[in-house]
Amino acid sequence: MKRTGFWWMLWGILLCSQLSRAQQSARITQPWEYLKGDLGGIWEAVRPATEGSPESVPLWQKVTLPHCFNATDAVSPEENYYEGPGWYRTLLDINNPYAQGRTLLHFEGAGQKTTVYVYTTKVASHTGGYDEWTADITEAVNRFLQSPEAKRFKGKIPVSVRCDNTRDLEMIPSDMSDFNVYGGLYRYVNLVYAPALSFETLQLQAQTDPAGNSGTLTVSAAFRNPGHLSGGTLELRVLDPQNKVVKEIRQEISIQQGLQQLAGISLKKPVLWSPDQPQLYTIHATLTTAAGTAQWTGHTGFRHFEFVTHGPFLLNGKRLLLQGTHRHEDHAGVAAAMTEDMIRQEMLLIKKMGANFIRLGHYQQSRTVLELCDSLGILVWEEIPWCRGGLGGEVYKQQARRMLTNMISQHRNHPAVILWGLGNENDWPGDFPEFDKQQIRAFMSELNVLAHQLDSTRKTTIRRCDFCKDIVDVYSPSIWAGWYRGRYTEYKQESLKEIEKVPHFFHAEWGADSHQGRFAEDPEKFIRQVATGKGTDERTGDFALTGGNARASKDGDWSESYAVNLVDWHLKEQETMPQLTGTAYWVFKDFSTPLRPENPVPYVNQKGIVARDLTPKEIYYVFQSYWLKTPMVHIYGHNWPIRWGKEGEAKEIRVYSNCQEAELFVNGKSAGVKKRNSQDFPAAGLRWNVPLQAGNNQVKVVARNGKQTITDEITWQYQTDTWSKPVRLMVEEDKTFSNSNTRKICVKAVDEKGVLCLDAANEITFSQAGDGVLLIDQGTASGSRKVQLANGQACIYLQTGGHKGTAVVAASGKELQTGLTTITF
Template identity: 50%
Template sequence: MEVSRRSFLVGSAAVCAATGLHAPLLASVLQSSDDARNVRLEDGWEFYKGPLDGRFQVWHSEELVTWQKIAMPHCFNAYDACDPDTPAYRGVGWYRMKLKVTNPSSDGRTVLHFEGAGQRSEVWIGNERVGSHSGGYDEFVVDITDACAKTKGAEVQLAVRCDNERDIERMPSDLSDFTLYGGLYRAVHLVYLPAVSLEAVHTRVEFEPGKVAKIAVNGRLYGTGGVGVVLRLSLFDPQGKRVFEKTVERRAWTGEETFASFDLPQPQLWSTKTPSLYRCEVELNGVTVAHRFGVRHTRWEDHGPFFLNGERLAIRGTQRHEDHAGYAAAMPEELIRQEIRLMKEMGANFLRLAHYQQSRVVLEMCDELGIMVWEEVPWCRSGVGTKLFQERGKTQLTNMIDQHRNHACVVIWGLGNEDDWPGELNGEDHAAIRAYMTELRELSHKMDPERMTGYRRCDFAKDIPDVYSPSIWAGWYGGVYTEYKATLEKARPTVKHLLHVEWGADSHAGRHAEEPDAVLKQALADKDVAEKGLDYKLTGGAARVSKDGTWSETYACDLFDWYLKTLEELPWLPGAVQWVFKDFTTPLRVDNPVPRVNQKGLLTRDMVPKEGYFVFQSYWGERPMVRVYGHDWPVRWGKVGQERMVRVYSNCAEVELFLNGKSVGKKKRNAEDFPAAGLRWNLAFAAGKNELRAVGVGGVADTVSFEYQSAVWGKAEKLVLAVKSKGSGGTTVEALLLDAAGVRCLDSRAVVRFSLAGDGVLKDNLGTPTGSRVVQMYNGRAEITVAGTGMVGVVSDGVTAGFVAI
């Protein structure tokens, strides 16, 4: 199968730099684990944030700037991405280090492999620019062989310029609802290649249930010439047994060609339950490259469900951004693995990668755990822009498919997102947008005929992608959540393959409600459940929960509960994909309870599960679980003797609840009995301390403790600040808002600001409710942690400030 980006020859780095494009990733770089030939460059780096002239100043800058010693990966927006006062830095960052280059092959090639760098990069050896790349998310390589040969001395001066400056000709759009991070935020490798190596190895699988699987192994060469090559291919089954081997002797070729094909008579299938993976190894000139692949079959019934390996499978999905507190885009690989494991433990079998190609670790984990993937090119919230903009988009799509198509988990190539957005260059040229989307679809089908293409929210082009999602946000950006089923039924006949992608609600972790959200009565008047225009803003437009609601975890759980209940009632629907698994930063939402953070996550930005996570687990999880709602609800309130609802989320058939050690009865789980699938009790709590314990079948149990406050509060008068806890991570202080009589104001959503005088440091800008110096209170409280000592203060408009010394 021919691909649109051809293999490149020796010396092509200069061409790449001139065009702004780059060659496809080398399989020898991507798939080889030979530590002697593939050196991960983690230590020895220095960083400077700001412009320098690469021709001289980077290595003669000590009188101009101060370099910071750092380790890779590194994002230069790790701290400022969600600063409440100042927008994140958009500009240049320089990285430099000295390399010892010792290629074991005397006639070999030396390349640098970048797993991802934002958002545009230039690579310099000494005072020579040897390559450049536009695009913050696909992997790329730069051949530095010739430049290194010119270097005198034992060490090579390497410098990399990254920038995330605003650029109307680069994807994604600057109007995107996520931070366009800058830096070398994924791994960097120094790779030694022989004179001729493998640029790409792909396995193409043709399979239908009940038939043999036909496997074709394709390859492209790097460093081709008029020479012969000897390829040694081995295929191993999921248990590690060799099931096929072949030696191929032939002349070198250009482009991508099939060099081996064979049948697997009774293949072990990859599925969400049993993700069986085969291993393909190809050796050339002493370098063995390997990748895993799966045998599986997908089918989308017109206006109907999705089938995997001939059986109907309900898609149960979530979505993720590559973002984490304290690291931003430079997430350590173990944190990525932990995040994907939490998705699987929740019961998710599908993951949309928003809105760009993500780390290879994500795809590897999804392969291993059995999570299907929609991976997307970053054509997000923009029109067709310029010709260069369009070419860059096609290049990113080409690279994404070329680099990730061996992964069994990928079932949809996403062509983009929300390209009906106002305010971008040519953003209202519907004909041009349709034409470009068609180009992307055809490019995807040419490169990978077996997979579907997908798109979300662009109704005037919904007939173009193979799978389409309209905008449905019943109960958040419009209407109420009880309209969800009717809205899906209405959308069903409008496209052949409907997959509902993006739905949910923001929730401010730690904020809970005793009564239903009052805004629901107003929202009933608006029957349009789509997100329209600038509905994400907290001002203007019709009444809607997203603008006028309380953003409590209680409301979010009820919305999730209703949606999940509804999904079980619609066997025709392929499935739905919740937005989003974990909170992430965005420059567009400075007024949110945590400034500049999209808080629709089921986890906070530091990966602490909110209550909503367990609602999903109660519907989708396989292991028995019980969760009493309100683990971070320390004080509940109401009148003396007033009954309050207790929600228990569980996948057990029956749950017994205990209040202060006494059973208050057993209840059967019934998904049609909203809320909490019938596992709810209305109880009167004792004044002061209370304990709730729920026990499911087999003894699985959960316990929460809290206080019950019956005193009615008046007007807020003062903030009180006190030390909550001390530990190795620092001292945590808690602010409480009280009335004149000292009664806690438990419904307060006041904005507070923490400050520190002294030698300590606030642990802020984490993008979490407990890690921001400016934050809305959650039920009249807020907290932050301090490393070191000093005087901590907290202020809010109209009330007396609070202080505490630590």
């Protein structure tokens, strides 16, 4: 299929999926108003506004959904992120086309406790920030329209929503988790009209044998039927991936309470779904009754998978090495409030990296993510947010049961899903005075049974809780070779040990933090401090930047250079273990966390393959060189503008490529041709030692794959001047940056002679006076008021808004002379 056709198909799937949940559905993105903090009561959200009245509440601001309380404060270096209530309100035009139909508000996710009001009537509440839920507002709307107050609102319906992410020990996830527990309407809200009898959920179970000789599709449904209608006519149509109708059923059905099976359909040689060929079947369901016609459209796929005991993962009867990463729903400038376009951009980057697997950590994620995994071909581990802290009481347990039930019910149709996660790091105590392993085991066993009752076709899994590893189907131990403990060269031997300990093994979470833009000529000079032979698991306190054993996470330089080495080694070793099911690198994108205020970018976990704004780090291209099937080539160090060393000293130049061979040119002269060999570390043998000249150096590579050639080139500056201790900061505008509404401001740390200190890692603080606004609190190396220098440098952006003005931007740091510059625009 041509590329253009693929994108149209992808868009069609997403569009169709938005229409599949009900007869008529529309997102309500605006107009909404938001108030940070609480109200004295619901009346304050709807009472008449009187100019100058002390009873008015003037603090509402206009927002567009999705919206998160913590869009910027989660990464602010000066404050704890907000945890508390917040209110949203809007006026809805209600025009339900169905006689006796239902008017619904469908929430795709809201954090963390949510209450919905129509005028002053409470209509629904929900606890849990990640699963979908629906508020039926039909009766409340009808009552309001008949009330004297309706005239004041001119036929529109006042809807108010209170969200609350206040800390609560009897709610999951724990605030000890290494991610922010966000608040707000951070996923889409939909206004839905449905006939009096409609589909509440429709579940598809598609199964096939390993060879795909035959398939069965079981269709079950639960109905929304407040009027207790008895039955109707059901039509089912099954379309293959080429949109050809392969099965059609029409039958009379009687409506029962709860989930009921509607049909069992047999197919000969169904087209199989796989990461390389994510072929999807479409199912249309129509229910016609005296109340009207209800419709549902969705997708599924046929595939067979198996975790071989102490062996590999099989998909459709063939070995598939699961090559994956992880995802948090978090993004620069918006936190959890990612739009569909943002999510699509992220998932396409993951697919273009060559990944075929993703773990959605540590909670049920947006329906858009799952739909994209289906259509792009990315296998999924999805889990509930029982994460750290221990085990609470019955309220706590009931939320976990409910969220597991909702996750499986809402996402079981997706062929991409193969694993249901029951918990993460449940061996981590702290929320309760008592930490009882037997009680945790008992509840884990209960969840395991519940998951299999709800869905017998998938496997259950957890990560890092050794005393529960025998309960679930697939277990992932803690192996952080080269970061939290040990050296990365111990990775294979530790993995082989762990593979033998459990029947079905998977390695979730490995990697290294890296400060984007920080590089090193010798990133492993600290390595001799790190002990070997003592395990590579993460233990309590290893994530801290002080105390404990010598380790890369504490004693290393947090450079992209070290991360490249670690990733390169892991990927080459993964190719040599035929019994390995697969791994997932932690994490795809940098994300905010309240537990890491001292990181180079404060409050950001910086293990991402890309930055929090989706800008790729160097390791992105290392993954591509091992995983991507289409030809690629990348000279390591595009974000490393200045290298350093002695005059005439040979410097290593690496190329990451999946091509058979590559030829390097430095300043127009060939440095020779190298053959690729994945086991020749580093860079699979594509490395050259070449002297660089002082000043600018032009570097180009030509990679060849048979008759096909691709190229990459960069310019490096080579600094031979040595430096001493940095003493002052120089601030200046980058005149090469061109944007009518934004200016780029750069800072450099120099010594007493004015020489750039390329190993300086001081923390600096930006400030600004005058016109314009600094773009801060983005959780990125170039979007934080406080940030560590990368190779003695940092930058920030000044937003001018397209207006004329003058601003003074300063950078200061401990024991450094403050630098400043005046910007006129």
